[in-house]
Amino acid sequence: MNRKTFLKNLTLTAAGASLLFPKKYFGQSTGVVTAETKPRPTGGKRAIILGGGLxxxxxAYLLKQTGYDVTLVERGENFGGRIATYQNPELGIVQDLGGEWISENQTDIKSLVKQLGLELVNSNIADRFSLTKANQEYHKISSTSIDTLDKVIDLHKSLGANQKQGxxxxxxxxxxxxxxLSEEEIQSMNxxxxxxxxxxxxxxxxxxxLDDLSALQSALKPKYQVKGGAFQIIQSLVSQLKGQELLTGETAIKxxxxxxxxxxxxxSGRTVKGNLVVCTLPTSALLDIKWTPTLPKDLIYSALRMQTGKISKNLCFVKSNANLSNFFQNTTTAAETLYVSDFAMGSNITALTSISTGDKASLFEKGTDRQKKNLMVSALEEVGNFELISENPFHFHSFQKSTGRxxxxxxxxxxxxxxxxxxxxxxxxxxxxxxxxxxxxxxxxSAVASAIQAISKT
Structure with missing residues (x-):
């Protein structure tokens, strides 16, 4: 079954099921989700899902809609993978700590958001990522260099495989x-x-x-975010999987x-059996599993070649002021970039989000609370005179702890x-x-599209 036929059939199934989707959630600060676990029924089609991210x-949701009973195995204590949202209704603050932005032409995630009864809103900082002449106030790239980038991006669409390999x-x-492009312009893009x-x-x-920049679905062209936080997508999907077996704190070893x-x-020693497995684990995690028969060599080689970027998002809470609206500034500190999204601005307190990458992200992942606080203070001192709130002025989040990766x-x-x-x-x-x-x-x-592609082949 191809992707188009699969989606058409699924739409008809979902319409007949008259599904109801909750619209709003307020949970723990990072969106803790628990799932109901029930004994597996005997007989019928059974599937095993490895990985409880998006x-x-x-x-799991797609397989359930096509008649499977599902067992999902997640090694962490919570579902969501690299999606997490800080929520504080008392302060009126919502801020995504993982996946945050959605592009105009990312139709798969946009359709899912709509189906779940959630809402997309324009991101107040998304324009900064658009390398156009109209946005030159946000970056240091000349009009001539923007024209050059536009030409090579457009040319890339017509390249053959040999040219792309080059x-x-x-x-x-x-x-x-x-x-x-000059060194300053390259650094600006970076x-x-x-x-x-x-x-x-x-x-x-x-x-x-270039492939991403030339693609309509590119992650490099953000525009929207989910009102109330991206973790609502995770909560809504979990709510639709009641009656299925969703396991946390379990790791597949064979x-x-x-x-x-x-x-x-x-x-844990438990054994799960099914007619098929959908593996959504990072490729590096696949190499930790014993496979019988053994993984083919081309899959092993690919897993060894793939790499992952490191991102650490953390929050510091400051007293609100007019200068924080649309705030976005790079620093020379470990808390590389500080920004404020619209939903992170409360009436009296605002959450500044720091984004650290690469080795600097590792400092936040591995550092002590005192070390991390000092890193954040250094960033604040560099960008301006912000007044930290007196009680619990920081919130640190670690995907290393929640996902093991x-x-x-x-x-x-x-x-x-x-x-x-x-x-x-x-x-x-x-x-x-x-x-x-x-x-x-x-x-x-990307996560949603890959799930559709995989399940359409089952």
Whole structure:
């Protein structure tokens, strides 16, 4: 079944089910979700999902709609993967700590948001990522260089595979330098896109960056955010999976395939059996699992080649003032960029969000509370005279602790052209999904699109 036919059939099924979706949630500060666990019924179609992030939950939802009983296995204590939202109704503050932005043409995630009864609103900082002449006040790139970028992005759409492989051999910073951009202009682009990619443009293939910039679904063209926080998507999907078996704190250690059955052994000693598996784990996590039969060599090679950018979002709470509206500023400190979204502005208190990437993100992931507080204070001192609130002025979030993985979004270094294509076909009864495997990676739309693609092949 192809993707188009699958979506059409699913739409008819969902319409007949008369699904109801809750509209608003206020939970823990990072969106803790619990799930009802019930004994598995005997007989019928049964599926196992590895990974409880957006791709895993949406895969489970799609399979449930097509008649499967689902067991979902998540190693962390909460669902959501790299999506988390800080909510404080008393202060009137909502701020995403993981996936945050959605582009105009990311139709899969936009359709899901609408279906769940949620609402998209314009992001107040999204324009800063648009490299157009109208937005030159936000970056340091000349009109001539913008024209050059527009030309090479447009040219990229007509390139063949051999030409793309050639571009893939060099990083984007080197390619931009070859096209005549100055060091200051390249740094300006890097300051913008590391916030979304979690990696330096010196590390990323020029083919990968140009492919994203030329794509309508690109993560590099943010426009919207989910009103009330992106974690509402996770909560809504979990609510639709009641009656299915959703496990947290469990890790798959072995996957064995027989002719019409897959057996997954968990670290707790439990065994789960199903007709198929949808694996949404990062490729590095797949190498920690014992596979019978063994993973094919091309999948192992691809997993070893893929990289992930590191992003750490943290909050500092300051007394509100007029200067905080649309605030966005880069710093030379470990808290690299500070910004304020509209929903993070309360009447008296505002949450400034810091985004750190790469090695600087590791300082926040691994540092003590005292060290992290000092890093945040240094950033505040550099950008202005903000008055921290006296009680609990910081909120630190760690995806390392919640997911067990330090990475955030997939990165494709020079020499990685085509390495994710090998995951398109199933490995016997195991199907693969996840942000890192979508046609255009680095977004919530990528996770949703990959789930649709995987389930349409089951």
């Amino acid at each position: 791709a895993g939950l949406y895969s 571009l893939d051999k060099i990083n984007f910073s080197s390619y931009a330098r070859y096209q005549g 300051d913008l896109y590391r916030i979304i990619l979690g990696g330096d443009l010196n590390q990323i293939s020029s083919e990968s960056v 996957v064995s395939q027989q002719k019409n059955q897959v057996t997954v052994e968990l670290q 330090p990475g955030f979004v997939s990165l494709f270094p020079p020499g990685s052209y085509g390495i994710k294509d090998v995951w398109n076909d199933p490995f016997e009864r195991v199907f693969f999904a996840g942000e890192h495997l979508a046609l255009h990676t680095g977004s919530m739309d």
